[in-house]
Amino acid sequence: MSEVKAEWPLYEVFVRGKRGLNHVHVGSLHAADDDMALRHARDVYTRRNEGVSIWVVQSKDIAASSPDEKDPMFAPSNDKVYRHPTFYEIPDNVPHM
Amino acid sequence: MTDTATDPLQAGFDATIGHGDRIEPRDWMPEGYRRTLVRQVAQHAHSEIIGMQPEGAWIGRAPSLRRKAILLAKVQDEAGHGLYLYSACETLGVSRGELTEKLISGAQKYSSIFNYPTLTYADVGTIGWLVDGAAICNQVPLCRTSFGPYGRAMIRICKEESFHQRQGYELLMTMMRGTDEQRAMVQESVNRFWWPALMMFGPPDDESPNSAQSMAWGIKRNSNDDLRQRFVDMSVPQAQALGVTFPDPELRWNAERGHHDFGQPDWDEFMQVVKGNGPCNTQRIAHRRKAHEDGAWVREAATAYATKQAAAVHDQEGAA
Numbered sequence: 540m541s542e543v544k545a546e547w548p549l550y551e552v553f554v555r556g557k558r559g560l561n562h563v564h565v566g567s568l569h570a571a572d573d574d575m576a577l578r579h580a581r582d583v584y585t586r587r588n589e590g591v592s593i594w595v596v597q598s599k600d601i602a603a604s605s606p607d608e609k610d611p612m613f614a615p616s617n618d619k620v621y622r623h624p625t626f627y628e629i630p631d632n633v634p635h636m
Numbered sequence: 637m638t639d640t641a642t643d644p645l646q647a648g649f650d651a652t653i654g655h656g657d658r659i660e661p662r663d664w665m666p667e668g669y670r671r672t673l674v675r676q677v678a679q680h681a682h683s684e685i686i687g688m689q690p691e692g693a694w695i696g697r698a699p700s701l702r703r704k705a706i707l708l709a710k711v712q713d714e715a716g717h718g719l720y721l722y723s724a725c726e727t728l729g730v731s732r733g734e735l736t737e738k739l740i741s742g743a744q745k746y747s748s749i750f751n752y753p754t755l756t757y758a759d760v761g762t763i764g765w766l767v768d769g770a771a772i773c774n775q776v777p778l779c780r781t782s783f784g785p786y787g788r789a790m791i792r793i794c795k796e797e798s799f800h801q802r803q804g805y806e807l808l809m810t811m812m813r814g815t816d817e818q819r820a821m822v823q824e825s826v827n828r829f830w831w832p833a834l835m836m837f838g839p840p841d842d843e844s845p846n847s848a849q850s851m852a853w854g855i856k857r858n859s860n861d862d863l864r865q866r867f868v869d870m871s872v873p874q875a876q877a878l879g880v881t882f883p884d885p886e887l888r889w890n891a892e893r894g895h896h897d898f899g900q901p902d903w904d905e906f907m908q909v910v911k912g913n914g915p916c917n918t919q920r921i922a923h924r925r926k927a928h929e930d931g932a933w934v935r936e937a938a939t940a941y942a943t944k945q946a947a948a949v950h951d952q953e954g955a956a
Contacts, residue, residue, distance in 0.1 A: 559658035
């Protein structure tokens with residue numbers, strides 16, 4: 540009998556706290572397949588009614604921006620203060636704006 | 637009415653709506669609910685995308701670099717809002733390609749307001765103030781709509797919409813501090829957009845066939861007439877502060893009601909514009925169709941590149 544050495548893949552876990560809210564990343568875990576990942580996610584991350592829905596996705600399937608590239612990545616929006624409502628001065632006597 | 641005693645799926649749906657909870661994409665939902673949402677969210681998404689055109693027309697003619705940067709940012713936001721909403725719509729089981737096709741074939745509608753032309757630069761300000769102002773009135777209650785993805789898209793949109801309204805009002809204030817000619821240009825623009833802005837809330841409640849069901853499903857939270865009234869009440873003091881008037885002889889404060897009385901828009905004109913006979917319907921759709929067709933080679937090239945990359949990875953793995 541050959542020993543199984545392959546490590547279970549890493550999964551990222553997202554939980555919807557309640558209806559109407561986005562799924563939010565809560566952590567990760569190892570599992571042999573999707574079903575097991577879901578079951579483990581339930582046991583690890585929602586033992587106290589933390590959620591109404593869980594998403595799991597293999598970490599390798601997530602394409603992510605690099606933290607080292609944070610500055611160049613987000614530079615295009617740094618100098619655009621006019622995208623914010625506070626950039627525009629509206630007198631106090633103008634209501635509802 | 638479905639007999640909820642014999643239909644646990646319907647009963648579960650009704651209970652969720654009854655509690656004021658949200659329906660999420662994997663929940664069972666009645667076909668009519670799904671269809672109504674697809675129609676409304678698609679129409680909303682199309683409005684954002686078509687809404688880029690009237691203001692986009694002024695980007696190249698903005699009077700300063702500052703105004704040009706602001707206008708670019710705003711039109712870029714509209715594109716983003718369209719994408720949030722298309723994504724929400726796709727969670728209901730329709731594809732993006734299908735939605736685009738239905739827009740350019742005229743099978744699905746967009747807000748009639750975007751079928752009016754932007755004749756002067758003041759229109760950029762008036763659209764920000766009145767058109768986006770009316771949109772905000774419509775959209776704030778939709779943040780609590782019963783379908784989760786739609787509500788979440790609306791929350792993002794409302795956050796960004798505030799800049800749109802303020803830049804418009806600020807633009808008009810600047811023009812009102814200018815020459816007589818500029819002030820006249822603002823007033824003329826407001827005269828043209830006031831009635832179409834009121835039409836944005838849809839037909840009167842007693843002529844709005846889908847409203848009651850949409851309210852019962854929690855898709856809509858307020859009636860067309862309630863929202864229209866709210867918009868008029870908000871806009872009147874803003875107009876006074878700006879120094880312009882609205883072209884409605886019946887507009888006056890009614891102390892008894894605690895609201896403004898106002899006249900009715902020309903609903904025949906509204907129906908004509910909805911049917912496709914507004915001043916710019918043909919032009920708007922033709923432009924959207926051309927943009928879609930002109931972009932075909934970009935989509936094809938990106939797909940071809942991705943296929944090639946995937947094949948290369950596959951070959952490497954095969955060789956290893």
